[in-house]
Amino acid sequence: MTRALHRTFDSLHVPNYRRYFAGQVVSVSGNWIQNVAAMWLMVQLTGDGLAVGLTAALQFLPLMLFGAWGGLLADRVDKRRLLLATQTALMLPAIVLAVTTATGVVTPLVVYAMVFLRGAAMAIDNPARQALPIELVGPERVVNAVALNSVVIQTSRIIGPAIAGATIAIAGIAWCFAIDALSFVAMIVALWRLDPDQMGEAPRLERRKGALRDGVRYVRRTPALLIPLGMMAVIGLLSFNFQIVLPLMAHDTWRGTATTFTLLTMTMAVGSVIGALVAGARARVTPRLIVGAATLFGGFQLLAAFAPSLPLQIAPLVLLGMASVTFSAGVNSTLQLEVDPAMRGRVMALYSLVFLGSTPIGAPLVGWIASVAGPRIGMAIGGVAALAAAAIAATAYARLEHGPERRSGASRHRRPWGPLQGARR
Numbered sequence: 415m416t417r418a419l420h421r422t423f424d425s426l427h428v429p430n431y432r433r434y435f436a437g438q439v440v441s442v443s444g445n446w447i448q449n450v451a452a453m454w455l456m457v458q459l460t461g462d463g464l465a466v467g468l469t470a471a472l473q474f475l476p477l478m479l480f481g482a483w484g485g486l487l488a489d490r491v492d493k494r495r496l497l498l499a500t501q502t503a504l505m506l507p508a509i510v511l512a513v514t515t516a517t518g519v520v521t522p523l524v525v526y527a528m529v530f531l532r533g534a535a536m537a538i539d540n541p542a543r544q545a546l547p548i549e550l551v552g553p554e555r556v557v558n559a560v561a562l563n564s565v566v567i568q569t570s571r572i573i574g575p576a577i578a579g580a581t582i583a584i585a586g587i588a589w590c591f592a593i594d595a596l597s598f599v600a601m602i603v604a605l606w607r608l609d610p611d612q613m614g615e616a617p618r619l620e621r622r623k624g625a626l627r628d629g630v631r632y633v634r635r636t637p638a639l640l641i642p643l644g645m646m647a648v649i650g651l652l653s654f655n656f657q658i659v660l661p662l663m664a665h666d667t668w669r670g671t672a673t674t675f676t677l678l679t680m681t682m683a684v685g686s687v688i689g690a691l692v693a694g695a696r697a698r699v700t701p702r703l704i705v706g707a708a709t710l711f712g713g714f715q716l717l718a719a720f721a722p723s724l725p726l727q728i729a730p731l732v733l734l735g736m737a738s739v740t741f742s743a744g745v746n747s748t749l750q751l752e753v754d755p756a757m758r759g760r761v762m763a764l765y766s767l768v769f770l771g772s773t774p775i776g777a778p779l780v781g782w783i784a785s786v787a788g789p790r791i792g793m794a795i796g797g798v799a800a801l802a803a804a805a806i807a808a809t810a811y812a813r814l815e816h817g818p819e820r821r822s823g824a825s826r827h828r829r830p831w832g833p834l835q836g837a838r839r
Contacts, residue, residue: 430613434604480537481763493759651776667788685735701811705804
């Protein structure tokens with residue numbers, strides 16, 4: 415038991431990562447507080463579902479527009495200094511929203527503008543944050559570091575909205591934005607306290623034309639990167655849209671209330687935290703693990719979709735949360751280990767674009783299917799998509815294993831189904 419706990423929290427024995435982790439806990443929770451507050455503010459200002467949807471879309475639009483450039487910048491400059499700049503910049507929209515809301519001069523246009531500016535800063539921030547952990551802990555611990563980051567994200571999904579709801583009820587929406595602004599201070603302090611002498615140093619990319627296209631071409635010719643990214647694109651597009659199908663399932667299928675929706679969401683979140691902790695204890699990540707997690711993802715999603723009653727849906731949702739985090743953390747770890755260090759920022763920008771960008775693109779389609787055919791079918795489509803992605807990926811890996819050796823930029827493993835470089839054996 416003690417040994418398993420040691421493996422689960424292995425990266426926290428590295429002082430630099432421990433500081434970074436603490437900053438992440440506070441900062442990511444602040445992000446969720448801001449997200450809830452912004453949506454609720456738009457409901458109060460407009461009462462219009464379209465306006466709320468536009469607010470959500472504006473958070474992701476900059477990622478689609480600038481995310482690849484953010485990855486290029488992460489490959490060119492010191493990631494720690496870049497994150498100090500972006501975390502400082504992210505305070506500005508929160509401060510503006512806090513002041514304008516407190517003084518009563520906030521308008522929908524102000525919210526739209528601040529949400530877009532926040533998204534633009536996040537488009538630069540995200541690739542650097544995704545690429546930094548391996549420089550803090552090294553390749554032998556990166557699987558664990560990615561899993562612990564998933565713990566932060568999933569736990570913050572529970573803590574952040576709870577704090578936001580309590581703050582709105584007790585002190586008002588403006589204080590949510592103020593708390594978000596203060597949360598960035600924790601991350602800035604953590605970044606300042608990182609010891610550069612204890613960090614690995616990735617090669618810097620020189621300024622030249624075509625560097626962005628080089629990153630895309632590199633992924634296209636590297637199956638060890640292309641296959642998991644392709645899986646993430648399909649699954650992100652149709653399978654990760656829980657925010658669409660769960661409220662419809664709660665309302666239309668179970669004839670429930672907001673409490674029912676909260677129960678379903680919290681159930682998945684608990685499974686996600688468990689899955690992240692289990693992933694943290696894992697000694698290695700393999701293509702077989704990723705394909706297996708995607709298969710379980712699809713299977714549990716189908717079980718949840720066709721559960722005959724609400725109580726019988728709880729267990730599949732817990733397992734679905736576990737499988738979803740195992741899959742996403744596995745893909746992230748694979749990319750970190752397989753990529754050429756000189757390409758890491760650009761590749762992780764593509765990961766962020768695929769992971770965060772595909773879900774809002776697929777949301778209208780999943781919502782339309784759920785409204786026309788029912789929430790069960792809307793959720794089942796996601797399960798079928800995950801199973802299809804797993805089957806295609808398994809076929810692709812099998813062809814690589816039995817065909818000519820295809821080497822990736824960073825690893826030189828011969829069997830695609832075997833452990834990746836950096837796995838502890």
